[in-house]
Amino acid sequence: MTLILALDFGGTKLAGGVLNLGSQRWLRYERRFSPTNANASSDLEMMRSLIHSLLQERLPSAIGVSFGGPVDATTGTVRLSHHVSGWENIRLKDLLEAEFGVFVSVDNDANVAALGEHRFGAGQGYDSLFYITVSTGVGGGWIVNNQPWRGAGGMAGEIGHIIVDPSGPMCLCGKRGCVERLASGVYMARDVREMLENEPQRRKEHRGGEKVRELVGGNLDLVTGKVVGEAAVLGDELAEQILYRGAGALGVGIGNVANLMNPQRFVLGGSVTKAGERWWEVVQKTARETALPEVDLEIVPAALGDDAPLWGAVALATQGLPTLGFPIYPTP
Amino acid sequence: MTLILALDFGGTKLAGGVLNLGSQRWLRYERRFSPTNANASSDLEMMRSLIHSLLQERLPSAIGVSFGGPVDATTGTVRLSHHVSGWENIRLKDLLEAEFGVFVSVDNDANVAALGEHRFGAGQGYDSLFYITVSTGVGGGWIVNNQPWRGAGGMAGEIGHIIVDPSGPMCLCGKRGCVERLASGVYMARDVREMLENEPQRRKEHRGGEKVRELVGGNLDLVTGKVVGEAAVLGDELAEQILYRGAGALGVGIGNVANLMNPQRFVLGGSVTKAGERWWEVVQKTARETALPEVDLEIVPAALGDDAPLWGAVALATQGLPTLGFPIYPTP
Numbered sequence A, B: 001m002t003l004i005l006a007l008d009f010g011g012t013k014l015a016g017g018v019l020n021l022g023s024q025r026w027l028r029y030e031r032r033f034s035p036t037n038a039n040a041s042s043d044l045e046m047m048r049s050l051i052h053s054l055l056q057e058r059l060p061s062a063i064g065v066s067f068g069g070p071v072d073a074t075t076g077t078v079r080l081s082h083h084v085s086g087w088e089n090i091r092l093k094d095l096l097e098a099e100f101g102v103f104v105s106v107d108n109d110a111n112v113a114a115l116g117e118h119r120f121g122a123g124q125g126y127d128s129l130f131y132i133t134v135s136t137g138v139g140g141g142w143i144v145n146n147q148p149w150r151g152a153g154g155m156a157g158e159i160g161h162i163i164v165d166p167s168g169p170m171c172l173c174g175k176r177g178c179v180e181r182l183a184s185g186v187y188m189a190r191d192v193r194e195m196l197e198n199e200p201q202r203r204k205e206h207r208g209g210e211k212v213r214e215l216v217g218g219n220l221d222l223v224t225g226k227v228v229g230e231a232a233v234l235g236d237e238l239a240e241q242i243l244y245r246g247a248g249a250l251g252v253g254i255g256n257v258a259n260l261m262n263p264q265r266f267v268l269g270g271s272v273t274k275a276g277e278r279w280w281e282v283v284q285k286t287a288r289e290t291a292l293p294e295v296d297l298e299i300v301p302a303a304l305g306d307d308a309p310l311w312g313a314v315a316l317a318t319q320g321l322p323t324l325g326f327p328i329y330p331t332p
Helices: A040-055 A092-100 A109-120 A179-183 A185-197 A199-205 A210-215 A225-233 A237-261 A277-290 A305-318 B040-055 B092-100 B109-120 B179-183 B185-197 B199-205 B210-215 B225-233 B237-261 B277-290 B305-318
Strands: A003-009 A013-020 A028-033 A062-067 A103-108 A129-134 A138-144 A147-149 A265-269 A299-301 B003-009 B013-020 B028-033 B062-067 B103-108 B129-134 B138-144 B147-149 B265-269 B299-301
Touching: A003 A040, A003 A305, A013 A040, A013 A305, A028 A040, A062 A092, A062 A109, A062 A305, A092 A103, A103 A109, A103 A305, A109 A129, A109 A138, A109 A147, A109 A265, A109 A305, A129 A237, A138 A179, A138 A237, A179 A185, A179 A237, A185 A210, A185 A225, A185 A237, A210 A225, A210 A237, A225 A237, A225 A277, A237 A265, A237 A277, A237 B237, A265 A305, A277 A299, B003 B040, B003 B305, B013 B040, B013 B305, B028 B040, B062 B092, B062 B109, B062 B305, B092 B103, B103 B109, B103 B305, B109 B129, B109 B138, B109 B147, B109 B265, B109 B305, B129 B237, B138 B179, B138 B237, B179 B185, B179 B237, B185 B210, B185 B225, B185 B237, B210 B225, B210 B237, B225 B237, B225 B277, B237 B265, B237 B277, B265 B305, B277 B299
Parallel strands: A003 A062, A062 A103, A129 A265, A265 A299, B003 B062, B062 B103, B129 B265, B265 B299
Antiparallel strands: A003 A013, A013 A028, A129 A138, A138 A147, B003 B013, B013 B028, B129 B138, B138 B147
C-alpha cells in the first residue's frame, strides 16, 4: 500500500494523519495543542513525535504539509508565522525530505484548505471555487480551471485585505476598513472589548454588552470572537452590532470577488462561520446585493471543518506521485 | 495561405482586419463609424459590406469576433448591447458560420482585448494578467495560467462594479461608489456637468470649471470624459478633482484585485488612460498603497491601443484551427 502522510502546522495546534492512497479514511489521526510559549523548534519537535506515533515505524510515500502562515510554495519555505516565533525562512520541505527521503509539498493553510474542499469536500465537481477562512484572520484560496491559483508571487487569495469601507477602522496592514479588520474574530473581540472599557462614552452610542460581560465573568480580557458570536445569538445588542457589521463587510467582499472572478462556488470555513444562522443570512444578503444581478452566487459552508487543511495536505502530497485515479495538481 | 478574419463590433465603431495565419501584419484593415441611430440590423449590414471589402472574394479559414457588450461565449450569442438597440440574444456565431461556413468564435471586448494584449501586446510572455479598459465604462478581462478566465457564468472581469466607496455616489447598477461610477469617462463628464449646472451651490464647495467651459464653448452638453481630461491637464481644479478622484478609485480597485489574485501584470487601455501622466501617477500610487507590501504590482499601458480587441479576435479565431506555432486557447 502507498502511505500518505498529511501534516497541519496550525499556529495554536498541530495535527497529522496517515491514510492509504485513494482512501478517504484516516488510518491514524492525531491533534495536539501547541503551548503558548511555543517556537519553531518546539513545534517541529512536537510534530516529529506526532509523526512517529502516526507512522509506527512505517514509511510514507509522500508528505503534504499545510502551514498557518505565508509560504513560498515553489521551494516549500516558510516565510514566517504570525503566531509562533522562529519560523522565519525555515526550509520545511527540505527539512522533511532530508528526514524521510520522500517527496514533500508545503503550502499555506488557505490554499491547502481550498484544495481539500475541492478534492474531498464542498467543492467536489466544481471547476472553480474560492475558499475563505474566517477565523483569527480572514484569508482565502483559489481553485481556477480545476487548478490551484496561488498568484504570480504566491500571494493570491488575500480577501482579508481588500478594502470595503475606506472610512472604516484602521487595520494592522495600514489601511482602513479591510474585510479582516471588520470580520475577523480577533478584531471583533477587540472592538467589543474597547467599547466596553470605554463605557461612559459608549453609553451614548450603543446599548448592550451585558451578555458579553456575563459570558466572561466580568473579565474583559477573556472576550474572544467566539464570545462575541455567542453574545450576539443571545441578543446582546453590542455584540450583534459588531458581529453583523463584520458579516456585512465579508458579504461586500464576496460580492466584489464574484463580480471580479465569478467562481462557481464560495466555500466558507473557520470559527466565525459557526456564529449562527443570522451571520450567514447577513453574509448571503450583502453578497447578493453587491454582486451584479447577472452574476450567479453560491455560498456554502465548508464540509471538512477544521480538517480541511489536513485533507488538502493529502491532495498536495499525492501530486508527487506519478499515477493516480484522480486529478493531479501541478507541483507548486 | 490560411486567412484569418477578425471583427470588432465596438458600439460606436465597427472594425475588421484580415491577415495570414502566423503573421502579425494586416493584409487589409478597415474602420467605420456606426451612426448614432444604428441598430443591430444596420450594424450587421455595415459589417457585411466591410467584410466583403476586406476579403475581396477570398474565404477566411476562421473568424474571431469581439463584441462591445455581454456575450455568452460558449454559444457565441450576444446578450445585449448597452449602446446599440436590437442586439438582444442575437446568435452572432451561428449567423456568421452559416454565412461563411467556417469556425467562428465570439467573446466580449474586454476578454478579447485581454487575449490580444496577451498574445500580441503588453502581456506577451506573462502567464497571468488582468486587462482593464477605462473608457465609456470600466471592464476587465483575465488571463490566468496562460488561459482566458471568463468565470463560471462568463461574468468574470467586472472590476467596474466592485465597490471602493460605500458612501460614494450612486451607480446605475444600484450600488454606491463602484469603480465605474467614479472612474469612467461618461460618469466623470456627468459629474463635472452637474456641478457646473448647479453653479451657485458649487461655488461654495469647489473652484475651477472655467477651462471646461472654454473647451466646450459654453455648451455643457458637449462635456465628455476627454474634455474633463484635457481641462485637468490645463489645471482646471474642478476637472482635476473629478479626474483624480476617478484615478484613485481605480487604483484602490487595482490594489484590491492584486491582493485577491496577484496577477503578474495589469494592462490598462481605453480613452481615459490617455488623460496624462498625473492620472497614471495617481493610479499607480493608490494601487501600491492598497496592495499589501508583499504583493508585487506592475501596471502598464496597453500596447495595442484601440486595436487590442481586433488582435484578440485574431487569437480567438486561431483557436479553431488545429495546428499552430503558438499557444492555443480553449474554445470558449
